[in-house]
Amino acid sequence: MEAPHRTDILISGGGMAGLIAAAAFGADGHRVICVDPAPPITAEEEGGADLRTTAFLQPSIRLFERSGLWARLSAHAAPLQIMRIIDAGGATPEARLVREFDAADISEAPFGYNLPNWLVRREAAALIDDMPNVEFRPGTGTEELVTREDEAIARLSDGSRIAARLVIGADGRDSVIRNALGIPVRTTRYGQKALAFAVTHELPHRNISTEIHRSGGPFTLVPLPDRDGKPCSAVVWLERGPEVERLLRLPNDTFEAALNARSTGILGHLTPVTRLSSWPIVSQLAARFTGRRTALIAEAAHVLPPIGAQGLNMSLADLSLLLDLSRGEPGSRDSLDEYQRRRWPEARMRMSGIDLLNRTSMIAPRPLRDLRAAGLGALYGIAPVRRLMMRAGLGAGRD
Template sequence: MDNPAPRAIVQPMNTKTGYDSDVLIVGGGLNGPATALALARAGLSVTVIDALPETTRAAEDFDGRSYALALASVRLLRRIGVWDRVADQSQPMLEIKVTDGRAGEAPSPFLMHFDHAEIEEGPMGHMIEDRYLRRALADAMAEQDAITVLAGETVTDQAIDEHGVQATLASGAVKSARLLIGCDGRSSGTARRAGIKRTGWDYGQTALVCAIEHEKPHDGIAHQFFLPPGPLAILPLPGNRSSIVWSETREQALAVNALPEEQYLDILRPRFGTFLGEIALAGKRFTYPLGLSLAQRFVDPRLALVGDAAHGMHPIAGQGLNAGLRDIGALAQVLQEARQRGEDIGAIDVLRRYQEWRRFDTASLAMATDMSNRLFSNDNPFLRAARDIGMGVINAMPGLRRGFVREAAGLTGDLPELMR
């Protein structure tokens, strides 16, 4: 049984060296606070620079955003003192059904069906709303003496030398540390100021994201329905509600999102089907363009990138946040071990251990999601036949099915200690 996160003790060495903290984190979304909590648990002091005001982060209204957290990610959140705060608001994902078809038609009879009972560890993952996870991270940080949050602040400049890093804020304040971590998204200013470029491409697709209420219970089953323009994910939330991530061509998505609510639902219904009865929108609607984006390197001297700042991929497997949490687990472990050995946590040879741990895994995942999207997001009859037969073969082989379930649960590969 995982133990809750211990209360971190601020190390007195900071007052002797003159740093404001051991680590500066740029970004206050999800990855930034989770990184701060993991590093505080490792005995490091942290300053989080968040561009949004505290009142915005603390908003309690439901806006429709939700996340699919793999089992390994739930373990990490429990270890850093967050999961027990949100467990009662989460929805376990007990099964995953993957099908192929066209809007308004019955899905292909060939499908993949994954059941959590095929592994011993429990549910493959949980769905959690953004409003609950965001507040739980903020509350956990507020209880840590080792963490300082500067809300409503942005970084305008950063200076790095062999001794440390200084970040200049829009307010004119300057903060110093031994290490700077960018958790500031795909358009990371931290990476840009360091001269770290990105490679990737646009898919010409846009994701429509919303939450719906439905007449019938979902029974904890997540659905991935592959349509010619792109995949439709139906992910269970507590009660008779589900989160929708629906990919369309760029032009179609923007046109659909601009429609009134009932017309929006009229277009969703033939894609969604009738298996959950009548549906209605719950919360706001969002769109975001889809593409592949990888930082050419994850580290520099005294600088590391985490989450979307390092890698952005197609949401086809729901692995964006999970990949970021793996980054956090790996980086926290590397820095904790370096600190215990008396090494400089900002030294490039230390940070390269993190990059070597995460870069291949991240690139492999990005390529897998890229190939899956290209294979399924079309109406080519030959590809349709091949992928349907392939899904049927996988579904008929228990060993392969179990491997897919473990992959979905985040239990494969070299797991950080916080995820074991």
């Protein structure tokens, strides 16, 4: 049998987390191979393009700067200066409670920046294409993994074998790497689905991200750069599954009316400008994040509802710590033990918080929605609590 090709880092998965990981490890001087069964879709108009956006918080922006990716992304990013929470759980979908969290209360910088997912993939793929020590192999997946004390050997779908000091599973919620390690997962299904699309609107967003609670799940408007000379935002709309299916079947004008009713008119009239995408909402946590010479990041390790900009930011927190721990011997037992010790409890804690927020946002009975509004109003009205929650959301003081 032919000897395996050797590298420092093998990344299984070429989604956003995998491509960013390849760029970051490459920028740190490691030899990297990244594989994915499918090529990245890097244009908004292509079929199958990921039309969601991600609010990258400041710790993630620092990782982008470290990898060289921020220079490619900054011109396309919309800053997030204020996070606004609205309760619209009364008899009609109108704002009856508004609380705002201003980044200026804790920092001179905004909370972060919002970017389209397809664009991040495009720029990450372009960056690693320019790195002589990084190889991206789209159209090639990982099929088998054997781990040893000194290396892990993966067999790829093209028949080749790769020996790496560290294998990173960034291959999603059905991770081949996690399954090869025999790591179980705990999954919670909420009976919800999310709709994601972009809208233009009459009023400027003023770099404010708005999360509106009524029932079924939060309705979130996240700033984007202007589109065709008009203010633009990304929408993530969570509802129970049957309601999302009903919304998807509506004629365009009826859907637009439902959209504007749900938005409480906070940005004036909203007009959809991209196709709708939808996906089921679950939370999922792997029983552990490591094996011999192997680490799980992103959705291979944890999946959670799109609330509070925690999903991909948690994934990049995984990556940032793994980078720091890999400065000596990538994949060493000590480094992976430390990664497990620090990231798994942090992920479990944040998932518990997001689970509570999501279940609270799903409340349907009117009396319970009234209690929710009263509780949120009291909690968010206490200045020290507000600052603590903002710092916790950013991951300040952790990792």
